[in-house]
Amino acid sequence: MTAHAISAGHAESSTVTGIPNGKLGMWLFLASEVMFFTGLIGAYIVLRFSNLQWPGSEGHLVVWIGTANTLILICSSTTIVLALAALERRDLPAIRMWLLLTIALGSLFLGVKGYEYAQKFSHHIVPSTNVFWSCYFTLTGFHALHVLGGIVFNLFVLRQTFRGAGWGGQQHRLELAGLYWHFVDIVWIFLFPLLYLF
Amino acid sequence: MPQALTSTKRYVAIWGWLAGLMLLGVVLCELALGLPKWLVVATVLILSSVKALLVALYYMHLKGDRRLLLFVAIAPLFIIALALAVLFSSRFVRL
Numbered sequence: 001m002t003a004h005a006i007s008a009g010h011a012e013s014s015t016v017t018g019i020p021n022g023k024l025g026m027w028l029f030l031a032s033e034v035m036f037f038t039g040l041i042g043a044y045i046v047l048r049f050s051n052l053q054w055p056g057s058e059g060h061l062v063v064w065i066g067t068a069n070t071l072i073l074i075c076s077s078t079t080i081v082l083a084l085a086a087l088e089r090r091d092l093p094a095i096r097m098w099l100l101l102t103i104a105l106g107s108l109f110l111g112v113k114g115y116e117y118a119q120k121f122s123h124h125i126v127p128s129t130n131v132f133w134s135c136y137f138t139l140t141g142f143h144a145l146h147v148l149g150g151i152v153f154n155l156f157v158l159r160q161t162f163r164g165a166g167w168g169g170q171q172h173r174l175e176l177a178g179l180y181w182h183f184v185d186i187v188w189i190f191l192f193p194l195l196y197l198f
Numbered sequence: 199m200p201q202a203l204t205s206t207k208r209y210v211a212i213w214g215w216l217a218g219l220m221l222l223g224v225v226l227c228e229l230a231l232g233l234p235k236w237l238v239v240a241t242v243l244i245l246s247s248v249k250a251l252l253v254a255l256y257y258m259h260l261k262g263d264r265r266l267l268l269f270v271a272i273a274p275l276f277i278i279a280l281a282l283a284v285l286f287s288s289r290f291v292r293l
Contacts, residue, residue, distance in 0.1 A: 019264050027270045034274040042285065067224050071217060078213040081257045085206045182257045186250045192220075193242045195226040 002149045022193075026176045030183045037187050040142065044135045059125050066196035069112045070188060072137075073147075076105035077185040080154070080178045086176055092161060095174070096135035099158045102181065113144050139191055146184050153177045186192065212256050219245045 083098035255261040
């Protein structure tokens with residue numbers, strides 16, 4: 001186990017692997033999630049190759065909005081890892097502040113995504129408009145659900161920080177929430193150029 | 199210098215790289231610069247892979263963590279490579 005993980009609140013694990021069960025479980029879950037999103041992205045790439053008109057004449061995505069949203073998600077990845085750094089320093093107010101900022105940035109990302117959806121719907125662009133928009137709403141919809149899940153997870157961890165002495169035994173959950181949040185960021189790192197730039 | 203402080207500096211530096219590489223990809227795609235489309239797509243996908251690697255190694259702490267976790271993280275990539283090999287093999291699939 002790394003010095004980082006130990007200082008982040010893990011006791012030296014007595015598991016066979018030497019890795020805390022929760023952390024190993026989270027990594028296995030993320031591996032399955034990689035397969036899930038790869039299936040969707042793979043389908044998108046195949047459809048992209050077989051359609052010359054992409055995204056079609058019905059409309060297009062606004063690159064600067066996608067760029068701003070990507071920046072928001074990158075910032076949120078940094079804020080949650082700074083929460084983990086604050087945990088190393090045993091700085092509880094800083095942990096809360098960075099977690100709250102992560103939640104706020106995640107919510108902002110969803111807000112911008114909601115605005116984009118509303119804009120498309122107002123122009124009568126829906127999932128059934130054409131293949132591109134089917135892919136767009138499917139990929140971004142599933143990603144947004146994962147962001148929402150991450151926000152709920154972060155809120156749960158934030159609530160744990162107010163449990164006083166009870167927080168001591170729950171600190172590893174911050175690392176798990178961080179792993180999940182970074183995964184959501186990595187998925188968007190690939191979705192952004194595929195949907196907005198190419 | 200305390201380790202937490204050096205980690206914080208490193209995290210902020212990685213943020214700079216992530217944001218910079220992302221903006222570089224956007225500029226490449228938007229300005230095109232007379233480059234062939236395939237070259238732009240390949241470059242931006244490589245930039246995305248570098249960003250993903252930075253997040254995995256430094257933010258998810260795969261660098262320096264137990265080797266088993268590295269295997270767990272890499273395993274799906276092998277399966278993906280296999281799936282892509284089948285997908286792009288004209289013997290099995292016609293795009």
